[in-house]
Amino acid sequence: MARGLRFTALSVSTRQGDTVTTTAIEAAVLRVIGDMHTNLGQELTIDDMARTAMFSKFHFTRVFRDVTGTSPGRFLSVLRLQEAKRLLIETKFSVADISSQVGYSSVGTFSSRFKACVGVSPSMFRDRGGFTPEIVSGPLPSPSVPGIRSTLRGRVQMTEGRSSGYCFVGLFPTPVPQGQPVRCTVLEGPGAFELRDVPVGTWYVLVHSVPYGSEHLPSGTGDDDTVSVGRYGPVTAHADTLLMPAEITLRPLEATEPPVLMALLDLRTHAMEAVAS
Template sequence: MRTEIEWVVQGIHEGFDGNLSIADFGRMARLSPCHMARLFHQETGLTPSGFLLAVRMEQARRKLLRSERSIADIADEVGYASLGAFTSRFTKVVGVSPGKYRRLSSLGSSIVDMVAGAETTHFTYGSVTGRTRRGDGLLREPVYLAAFPVSLNGHKATRCCRSGNSTDLWNIAHIPSGMWMVEAVSRTVGGGRYDVVVGQAGPFQIDPGSVVNVDVILTAPTKFRAVEADRAQLGLAVPNLFGC
């Protein structure tokens, strides 16, 4: 990754709780805001504001799971002056409200991942399985995958899984009936130009009890178009957030 963009990534991690602007990002990179924004997208596949959103949501998720602070306090700690704005954004990105996410966490992380609304029952689930394909040779890099509904009606939660390396068979279980997409991200080395590769498969129909087999091809993110941008932001930032 270019040094200027590393400065911005570090600045976002250190200052995510503040009121960061495009001008601030430019100062971090010592570049004009427009030039910095173009380079940041080329290097990461994300806009600076999208990466900031991902960092804030990941920090909020961790605080909800690991502390007893109020949701209002957590909203403030991750940079939101409005509790309503934080709740709305968290719900859209994660798939459930902050309060529901915290309540479900007491039942285990797998329960958090599989919740899809009060009306959803176990017999409606199917699953998606497959392998990732990549041409950069980094076959031992972990891959993060997320399935999410093409239609957000019903506020179904995103399902996620982590493949230990790119050759492993992965499986995303507990997917409700409907039309779904799969998106994937992994770290790569691209001569300093990119630090992630991304992929997408679908849409495909999930029926009760069905197992859909798909392969996801990982490529540079320049032409990647997420079906649901807010949810994709978190997934695309995962390698940076988890230090993988």
């Protein structure tokens, strides 16, 4: 089931000129996300979701993107793959069975989609316990393309009351942390970061952290209450321009946010090296 949210009573103007509180809008989106969790293996259309939200289809699609940062269809796809990650780690179901349970009629389509979004195949994800030994940044654009020397600097800080830990900082083309980051780095804890050779384009900085000692827990399996996340963007890198510093505050992963799909770097290695040094 979807987790609870902390609502803020702001106002959002609709296209029709009506005013609806953010609380009401987020509550409607949360109902839809809860329905997604309940029916991951079933077909859910935009019409179905809009009826659950009690909005028109077009208004629902717009406000869902405003609240979550992505479309209803993509959010549902992310939840299905996240559940597949959990089943691969916590059960002995075959890949074909898991594919069916999360709404895929073709195991081939499921496996291809899983690898594209998580970074490894379903069987490799299971064999490696939900982690990857390394995360390689995407290839640099062709040397003939100008403006690839931008550097994005910033700082990660933790919300008061949250436990610190290693921080994965990645640069992605969408607000969903999936697939291969364009650039990435790992911090030993909240603090300053630097992403060099940022290509020309529009990007999102996505940060994921778990407390020290919890590096063995794959994201999306078991209890995610310890996970802290942060987002910055969109930020557009132009040719040879100076990017403004990014200030990112980590907070709990909420039900309206797309979960972390990519297979996480095995930070246990970093933790053991830090203890040994």
